[in-house]
Amino acid sequence: MAALLLISGVVFLVAILALIYRIFTLVSIAKGSTKQRVSSSNKINAILFPVLFVVGFGAIFIYSGIASENFLPAAASAHGSETDFLFWLTMAIIGVAFFATHLLLFWFPFKYQFKESRSAYFQPHNDTLEIIWTVVPAVVMTGLVLSGWMVWTDITSPAPKESVAIEIMGKQFNWEVRYSGKDGELGKHNFRKIDGTNSMGIDFRDPKSIDDFIARDIHLPKGQPVLLKIRARDVLHSVFMPHFRVKMDAVPGMPTQFWFTPIKTTAEMREELSKDPAWQKIDPDTGEPRYKNFNYELACTEVCGSGHFAMRKVIIVDEPADFNKWYNEQDSWASKNKDYLSSIGINLDLADNQ
Amino acid sequence: MSTVDIDIQSAADAHGHDDHHDHHEQGFFEKYVFSLDHKVIAKQFLITGILWAFIGGLLSAIFRVQLAFPDADLTFMKPLLGDWIDAQGKMDTEFYLAAVTMHGTIMVFFVLTAGLSGTFSNFLIPLQIGARDMASGFMNMLSYWFFFLAGVIMLISLFISTGPASGGWVIYPPLSALPQAMSGSGLGMTLWLTSMAFFIVSTLLGGINYITTVINLRTEGLSFSKLPLTIWAFFLTAVIGLLSFPVLLSAALLLIFDRSFGTSFYLSQIYIGGEALPNVGGSPLLFQHLFWFLGHPEVYIVLLPALGITSEIISTNARKPIFGYRAMIGSMIGIGFLSFIVWAHHMFVSGMNPFLGSVFMFLTLIIAVPSAVKTFNYLTTLWRGNLVFTPAMLFSIGLVSLFISGGVTGIVLGNSAIDIQLHDTYFVVAHFHLVMGSASFFGMMAGVYHWFPKMFGRMMNEKLGYVHFWFTFIGVYMVFFPMHYIGIAGFPRRYYSFTNFDAFSTFTDLQIVISVAAFITLAAQFIFAFNFFFSIFKGKLAPLNPWRSNTLEWTTPRLPGHGNWPGKIPTVYRWPYDYSKPGSKEDFIPQHIPFSQTPESNTDMENELGKLEEEEKKDLGKSSESH
Ligand code: HEM
Ligand SMILES: [Cu+2]
Ligand SMILES: [Cu+2]
Numbered sequence: 001m002a003a004l005l006l007i008s009g010v011v012f013l014v015a016i017l018a019l020i021y022r023i024f025t026l027v028s029i030a031k032g033s034t035k036q037r038v039s040s041s042n043k044i045n046a047i048l049f050p051v052l053f054v055v056g057f058g059a060i061f062i063y064s065g066i067a068s069e070n071f072l073p074a075a076a077s078a079h080g081s082e083t084d085f086l087f088w089l090t091m092a093i094i095g096v097a098f099f100a101t102h103l104l105l106f107w108f109p110f111k112y113q114f115k116e117s118r119s120a121y122f123q124p125h126n127d128t129l130e131i132i133w134t135v136v137p138a139v140v141m142t143g144l145v146l147s148g149w150m151v152w153t154d155i156t157s158p159a160p161k162e163s164v165a166i167e168i169m170g171k172q173f174n175w176e177v178r179y180s181g182k183d184g185e186l187g188k189h190n191f192r193k194i195d196g197t198n199s200m201g202i203d204f205r206d207p208k209s210i211d212d213f214i215a216r217d218i219h220l221p222k223g224q225p226v227l228l229k230i231r232a233r234d235v236l237h238s239v240f241m242p243h244f245r246v247k248m249d250a251v252p253g254m255p256t257q258f259w260f261t262p263i264k265t266t267a268e269m270r271e272e273l274s275k276d277p278a279w280q281k282i283d284p285d286t287g288e289p290r291y292k293n294f295n296y297e298l299a300c301t302e303v304c305g306s307g308h309f310a311m312r313k314v315i316i317v318d319e320p321a322d323f324n325k326w327y328n329e330q331d332s333w334a335s336k337n338k339d340y341l342s343s344i345g346i347n348l349d350l351a352d353n354q
Numbered sequence: 355m356s357t358v359d360i361d362i363q364s365a366a367d368a369h370g371h372d373d374h375h376d377h378h379e380q381g382f383f384e385k386y387v388f389s390l391d392h393k394v395i396a397k398q399f400l401i402t403g404i405l406w407a408f409i410g411g412l413l414s415a416i417f418r419v420q421l422a423f424p425d426a427d428l429t430f431m432k433p434l435l436g437d438w439i440d441a442q443g444k445m446d447t448e449f450y451l452a453a454v455t456m457h458g459t460i461m462v463f464f465v466l467t468a469g470l471s472g473t474f475s476n477f478l479i480p481l482q483i484g485a486r487d488m489a490s491g492f493m494n495m496l497s498y499w500f501f502f503l504a505g506v507i508m509l510i511s512l513f514i515s516t517g518p519a520s521g522g523w524v525i526y527p528p529l530s531a532l533p534q535a536m537s538g539s540g541l542g543m544t545l546w547l548t549s550m551a552f553f554i555v556s557t558l559l560g561g562i563n564y565i566t567t568v569i570n571l572r573t574e575g576l577s578f579s580k581l582p583l584t585i586w587a588f589f590l591t592a593v594i595g596l597l598s599f600p601v602l603l604s605a606a607l608l609l610i611f612d613r614s615f616g617t618s619f620y621l622s623q624i625y626i627g628g629e630a631l632p633n634v635g636g637s638p639l640l641f642q643h644l645f646w647f648l649g650h651p652e653v654y655i656v657l658l659p660a661l662g663i664t665s666e667i668i669s670t671n672a673r674k675p676i677f678g679y680r681a682m683i684g685s686m687i688g689i690g691f692l693s694f695i696v697w698a699h700h701m702f703v704s705g706m707n708p709f710l711g712s713v714f715m716f717l718t719l720i721i722a723v724p725s726a727v728k729t730f731n732y733l734t735t736l737w738r739g740n741l742v743f744t745p746a747m748l749f750s751i752g753l754v755s756l757f758i759s760g761g762v763t764g765i766v767l768g769n770s771a772i773d774i775q776l777h778d779t780y781f782v783v784a785h786f787h788l789v790m791g792s793a794s795f796f797g798m799m800a801g802v803y804h805w806f807p808k809m810f811g812r813m814m815n816e817k818l819g820y821v822h823f824w825f826t827f828i829g830v831y832m833v834f835f836p837m838h839y840i841g842i843a844g845f846p847r848r849y850y851s852f853t854n855f856d857a858f859s860t861f862t863d864l865q866i867v868i869s870v871a872a873f874i875t876l877a878a879q880f881i882f883a884f885n886f887f888f889s890i891f892k893g894k895l896a897p898l899n900p901w902r903s904n905t906l907e908w909t910t911p912r913l914p915g916h917g918n919w920p921g922k923i924p925t926v927y928r929w930p931y932d933y934s935k936p937g938s939k940e941d942f943i944p945q946h947i948p949f950s951q952t953p954e955s956n957t958d959m960e961n962e963l964g965k966l967e968e969e970e971k972k973d974l975g976k977s978s979e980s981h
Contacts, residue, residue, distance in 0.1 A: 013880075014884060017818075017881070017884045017888070018884075018888065020818070021815050021818065021884075021885070021888060021892070024815050024816075024817045024818070025815065025894060037742070038742050038743075039816070041743070041816065041817065041820060042742065042743050044820075045743035045748060045820060046741070046743065048824065049751075052827075052828070056831065060835070063836075063839075064839075067836075067839040067843075067861075067864070070839070070843050070860035070861055071839075071842055071843050072842075072843060072844050072857065080775075082771070083771050083772055083774060083775060084775075086769065086771055086772050087766065087772045087775070087776075090765060090766050090769065090772065091766065093765075094762035094763065094765055094766065097758075097762055098758060098759060098762050101729060101733065101758050102755065102758065102759075104733050104736075104737075105733060105736070105751065105754055105755055105758070106755075108733070108736040108737055108739070108741070109736070109741055109743070109751060112672075112736065112737070112738060112739050112740065112741050113741050113743070114673075114740050114741055114742045114743075115740065118740055119673070119740060119934045119941055120672060120673040120674040120738060120739045120740040120933065120934035120941070121674065121737075121738035121739070121934070122674070122675060122933075122934050122935050122936050123674070123675070123677060123734075123738070124675045124677070124678075124679065124931070125677060125678045125679065125680070125681070126677075126678075126734075129730075129734070130678055130681050130727070130730075130731075133726065133727060133730040134723060134726075134727055137722060137723050137726040137727075138723050141719045141720070141722055141723060141765070144719065144765065144769060145715060145716055145719045145769070148715060148769035148770060148771045148772065149712055149715060149716075149771075151771040152708065152711065152712060152715065152769075152770045152771040153708075153712065155771060155774070156708030156711070172535065172626070191623040191624065191625045191630055192630045194625040194630060196628075201625065230705075233624070233625050233626075234528065234532075234535060234624055234625060234626040235528045235529040235532070235535050235624075235626075236526055236528065236529060236638055238703070238778065240778075240844075240846065242775070242844035242857055243857070245774060245775045246774070247703045247774050247775065247777055247778075248703050248705065249703055249704045249705050251638050251639065251704070251705050252528055252621075252622060252623055252624050252638065253621070253622025253623040253624070253634070253635075253636065253637065253638070254622070254637060254638070254639065254705055256705035293856070294856070295856060297855055297856060297857050299846060299855060299857075299858075300846070301777070301778040301779070301846040301847075302526070302778065303451065303521060303522045303526075303529065303848040304529060304535075305448070305451075305529065305535055305536040306446075306447040306448045306451070306536060307447070308451070308848065308849070308850070309447070309846075309848075309849040309850040309851055309852070309854065310854045312854050312855055
């Protein structure tokens with residue numbers, strides 16, 4: 001039945017189009033006797049360009065204001081403010097170029113629409129003009145490249161020695177996060193040691209592993225450099241912390257890393273957002289203003305399978321003192337899984353004495 | 355409109371007798387199926403490309419429904435999608451990825467590579483350079499049928515129970531290498547790789563032919579410095595394809611080895627499906643380098659023909675020479691060359707050495723310069739022109755607009771520091787859909803409207819063309835421009851839904867606006883489809899040179915037969931852009947009109963050339979008498 005309806009609908013549409021087509025054709029034949037090079041449509045098309053320009057740029061202008069309410073809050077990391085600045089600087093430059101070229105592109109069709117009486121200006125080239133518009137973009141590009149390059153080299157420089165190192169492992173379909181425990185050093189890992197319990201493949205023969213702990217949420221200290229040691233266990237994933245402007249792929253067999261410095265605690269960010277009308281809106285799910293439940297998040301940005309869109313983890317930035325408190329309260333994974341360790345032949349009490 | 359330009363016509367007809375044809379009747383199969391005629395092969399590419407465009411478009415409509423209405427009951431799609439919609443009316447998450455992957459693959463390779471280059475390189479190269487056909491008609495036919503075979507295999511993969519390839523059109527391993535990782539990486543991926551292997555063969559056969567033909571078969575007088583920009587564009591495109599597609603083939607081959615023969619080119623230290631795999635020592639980054647070594651040039655393989663086509667159309671319909679002909683060629687060569695050394699800008703945060711990132715940022719931003727030059731040259735061509743808005747002209751102006759709006763964001767993404775945040779977000783989706791998807795699509799449409807009269811001997815309906823253009827132009831902006839905002843807000847691409855994240859739970863209204871705009875834009879394409887197929891049979895008969903254009907194809911009969919020109923192939927005397935030349939009575943002087951016939955518009959140098967022509971003619975006359 002549905003199919004029948006569909007088919008008759010399509011037939012009907014095609015019939016209507018055929019009719020319109022006939023009418024257009026007949027009208028144009030009737031008009032054709034008047035020996036004009038262009039039809040009256042030429043004028044209509046010519047006018048539509050400037051009209052679209054005004055409406056289009058009006059819409060962009062107005063909507064950009066509305067949309068910006070939903071943009072991410074100001075960067076919560078040191079380097080993020082720099083990349084944000086570069087981003088908006090570049091956007092301003094290209095915005096001007098976009099506007100200016102479209103002003104011409106949408107005005108010329110109106111201004112120079114066909115007139116029998118006029119003839120086009122025969123102008124094959126103009127070397128001065130061409131040199132100008134090769135050199136100007138080249139100079140602008142150079143400026144942008146240099147500023148981008150300086151920021152990029154800073155971001156990708158080796159992590160400071162005092163960084164807090166955290167291991168993040170992507171797997172289908174969640175993240176696992178390991179801290180180095182009291183000794184401040186992450187123990188070794190090996191993909192052959194992975195099993196149902198030891199999902200990160202921690203090598204407990206390495207004494208440094210014994211005090212490592214695995215956290216549910218990611219905690220970070222404010223104002224201290226954080227080094228993410230990133231790996232993947234099965235396919236590619238990508239660590240994306242949008243509020244910190246952090247992104248780095250997680251690659252099986254090839255550890256990667258990214259270091260950055262959080263500059264606002266979660267509480268500070270909530271405080272800051274509470275002044276923003278968009279964040280004061282009541283969230284229907286919780287009945288509270290949105291800013292109250294604001295959280296930093298970790299997402300995956302490299303397609304990794306069916307659960308790609310759900311690889312979320314909450315990130316909490318604390319004052320250093322709070323962070324240390326939290327850090328010291330965590331039990332090591334080994335101490336919580338003594339049975340597992342003895343099943344692989346490691347006696348935890350002995351290891352503790354080492 | 356039916357003013358036939360008598361004098362132009364007679365110039366071609368003057369060489370009365372038919373020295374080429376061996377009039378034998380061809381059977382249906384020889385004529386329309388396994389044809390060796392470049393014009394028929396071009397039409398085969400075009401019609402296949404159009405069909406694929408509708409399939410690719412349908413897929414985007416399907417996933418746009420999901421994105422706009424993540425909570426809706428999609429049971430109504432069950433007749434189409436079967437088990438991909440579960441009992442609760444939810445779309446399968448892997449199917450979402452499969453649809454995205456197939457959409458991308460189909461659009462990039464089948465529509466905008468085969469459909470665009472295949473159609474217009476085939477159709478226009480012989481006609482615009484004055485050749486009877488391609489250098490090798492047989493290879494040309496093979497090229498189409500390999501493409502067809504690739505298409506059949508890809509189509510089959512859409513219907514298998516484990517689903518088609520689903521790891522994104524870039525098929526990054528290990529995801530694409532391991533059937534344990536997702537069901538689409540099983541048989542679907544095998545079919546994808548097989549199909550692409552045939553597709554690459556098709557592209558190479560076509561490319562070799564285009565290059566050989568342009569180099570060897572240009573008619574008398576047609577030097578490279580008099581070639582229409584279309585031909586320059588097709589030529590450079592073919593060169594780029596010839597250099598880059600084999601690399602994709604080797605990337606695919608190594609992937610096939612990893613998948614089927616237990617090698618470890620791309621695999622290392624993987625634990626999946628409850629077991630540690632034996633593979634060690636491979637690198638997923640190797641694949642990415644190989645893939646993007648094709649992948650980035652591919653962007654220009656898709657774009658350059660569109661730029662060539664629109665240069666020609668804009669010049670014709672502005673009744674004005676293309677501004678900076680040499681600069682246009684120079685920038686195309688520049689873009690072509692640079693396109694090979696920017697690939698790693700897709701990999702800034704892939705884990706590759708950051709120093710490499712700096713190098714590729716430099717190289718990437720250089721490519722903006724020739725692109726800017728092209729834009730300014732387009733604008734200057736419109737300036738003080740006498741613009742005739744045919745549908746082809748509208749689509750060409752549309753292309754310039756899209757090329758700008760999509761191109762400028764490339765400057766943002768090419769900056770590695772900024773790309774950290776934007777990589778793999780909707781900002782990228784917005785960028786490449788405007789600059790590569792829409793711009794090339796507009797070039798293709800412009801080409802169809804412009805050369806339809808030569809392809810089918812009939813005119814398409816202008817008014818429907820106008821309606822089609824305005825719907826499409828406004829439509830693509832409504833679809834892709836808002837994606838910038840979503841991207842700036844950090845939304846990652848290839849997400850089935852955004853409701854899991856607080857950060858991405860906004861913009862729900864905008865998602866609906868985008869989807870509705872997409873549905874309307876897609877629906878508007880049926881106006882085109884109707885106009886196209888209906889006009890093939892019912893269109894007004896086309897005049898010989900409907901757009902009063904200079905290039906050689908308009909000197910052929912209304913429907914050129916086998917061999918294109920019934921008589922001698924015209925000789926070329928001038929460049930293709932003598933529009934509105936001061937002194938000339940008409941506002942165009944076709945390429946085959948000798949300078950000796952146009953003293954009123956010649957420059958001094960051209961008058962000299964005219965004299966030389968006369969002398970040569972005399973010499974020729976003597977020598978042919980003595981034969
Ligand atoms: C009405 C037309 C179109 C719409 C509405 C549309 C929409 C989309 C959207 C929303 C995505 C991202 C999906 C996701 O990441 O989850 C996408 C992906 C893509 N589209 Fe389109 N698109 C259209 C036409 C085109 C055209 C003409 C091209 C040709 C270049 C194209 C090429 C691609 C590619 C290469 C991808 C990436 C696929 C992947 O991630 O593997 N699209 N499209
Ligand atoms: Cu993922
Ligand atoms: Cu690229």
